[in-house]
Amino acid sequence: MAKIACLKEAAATERRCALLPANVKAYALIEADVIVESGLGEGIFISDDEYASAGATVLNDRAEILAQADVILSVDKLPAEDIVHAKNKTVISFLDPFNSHAYVDLLCEHQVTSFSMEMIPRSTRCQKMDALSSQASLAGYVMVT
Secondary structure: OOEEEEOOOOOOOOOOOOOOHHHHHHHHHOOOEEEEEOOOOHHHOOOHHHHHHHOOEEEOOHHHHHHHOOEEEOOOOOOHHHHHHHOOOEEEEOOOOOOOHHHHHHHHHOOOEEEEHHHOOOOHHHHHHOHHHHHHHHHHHHHHO
16 A cells, blocks of 8 residues: 655745645545645644544654655655655655756655656646646736735
């Protein structure tokens, strides 16, 4: 059974999170275990209890979460100190691979498989996964309101 983990974002200014309680329920349907770091949803007013009610295991220790994970979800790049614990894991995040050569080298050095969300093709077939379009839509919505 796959274990999917989601950590709080390291940047104090980042309020988004890569996983919602509804996603936890969807992952449970495919028999995946979900582990989240305590406080994951604070920036968008989602409590740890909501994640636990959806079926996630809520833990405080980042290193323990990373040790248990098979797949790690995040909005922004994992901090370098977390990459050490992500050896042989898969990371799905915004990675900015063309401008972050040292970071990509660090991922390779620790044998981390990575999927960069901004590299998903912007086509109608991939529109559900097109993170750049969805973020641009949200930014436009915020600017109008």
